[in-house]
Amino acid sequence: AQTVTQSQPEMSVQEAETVTLSCTYDTSESNYYLFWYKQPPSRQMILVIRQEAYKQQNATENRFSVNFQKAAKSFSLKISDSQLGDTAMYFCAFRAPGANSKLTFGKGITLSVRP
Amino acid sequence: NAGVTQTPKFRILKIGQSMTLQCAQDMNHNYMYWYRQDPGMGLKLIYYSVGAGITDKGEVPNGYNVSRSTTEDFPLRLELAAPSQTSVYFCASRATVGAGELFFGEGSRLTVL
Numbered sequence: 001a002q003t004v005t006q007s008q009p010e011m012s013v014q015e016a017e018t019v020t021l022s023c024t025y026d027t028s029e030s031n032y033y034l035f036w037y038k039q040p041p042s043r044q045m046i047l048v049i050r051q052e053a054y055k056q057q058n059a060t061e062n063r064f065s066v067n068f069q070k071a072a073k074s075f076s077l078k079i080s081d082s083q084l085g086d087t088a089m090y091f092c093a094f095r096a097p098g099a100n101s102k103l104t105f106g107k108g109i110t111l112s113v114r115p
Numbered sequence: 116n117a118g119v120t121q122t123p124k125f126r127i128l129k130i131g132q133s134m135t136l137q138c139a140q141d142m143n144h145n146y147m148y149w150y151r152q153d154p155g156m157g158l159k160l161i162y163y164s165v166g167a168g169i170t171d172k173g174e175v176p177n178g179y180n181v182s183r184s185t186t187e188d189f190p191l192r193l194e195l196a197a198p199s200q201t202s203v204y205f206c207a208s209r210a211t212v213g214a215g216e217l218f219f220g221e222g223s224r225l226t227v228l
Contacts, residue, residue, distance in 0.1 A: 024143065031216060033214040033216075035216055042221075043203060043221070043222045044219065044221055044222070045205060045207075045217075045219035045222075047216050047217075047218075050216055051213050062161050064175060084206075091157065092157070093217075095214070095215050099165075099211055100146075100165055101215075102148070102160065103215070103217055104172075106155050106157065107156065108156075108157050108159040110155075
């Protein structure tokens with residue numbers, strides 16, 4: 001079974017600075033999908049970024065980028081120029097290949113952006 | 116662009132009461148899921164469905180039931196509510212093809228007193 005580990009329960013960053021959120025996973029699959037979700041205080045779950053394991057290039061979405069290290073089974077999220085609206089809980093998730101495979105979520109990390 | 120719609124958004128139940136959380140999606144997704152999220156915690160899968168007429172248990176199915184009579188709708192039934200079912204419930208769906216990211220509803224906050 002796959003597992004997703006987010007070892008940092010909380011992080012804090014100053015507005016306009018850069019922060020990196022860590023995520024590791026365990027799988028024996030060679031192809032799979034990885035995701036970061038954001039959950040602001042409104043509690044809505046928002047997809048931030050996705051990465052397909054067969055793609056070597058790290059995914060980027062505006063101020064959000066990932067550092068995908070397949071051999072190390074690491075999938076960290078970098079947030080550049082942090083904004084107050086980035087304050088949220090962030091979940092890392094993994095999905096194995098196969099039509100019926102389900103997402104496995106990490107426990108989440110609470111990020112606070114300080115003004 | 117409705118996406119995934121959950122109702123109600125808030126509900127207070129008394130111990131022993133029953134209720135149904137409604138979930139509907141308009142994206143023609145075959146896969147649908149119900150999760151619960153306790154305060155400060157991650158998501159736990161309650162039930163899921165891979166298509167109309169097919170449902171299966173997740174990690175924490177006890178005290179819940181589901182049905183999937185149409186592609187669009189996936190209601191979650193709580194029978195004999197207990198305080199341990201106080202939580203925020205999320206419905207989600209995904210497409211069959213592609214990376215398979217989940218599209219979530221806005222959540223339903225349920226309190227059992």
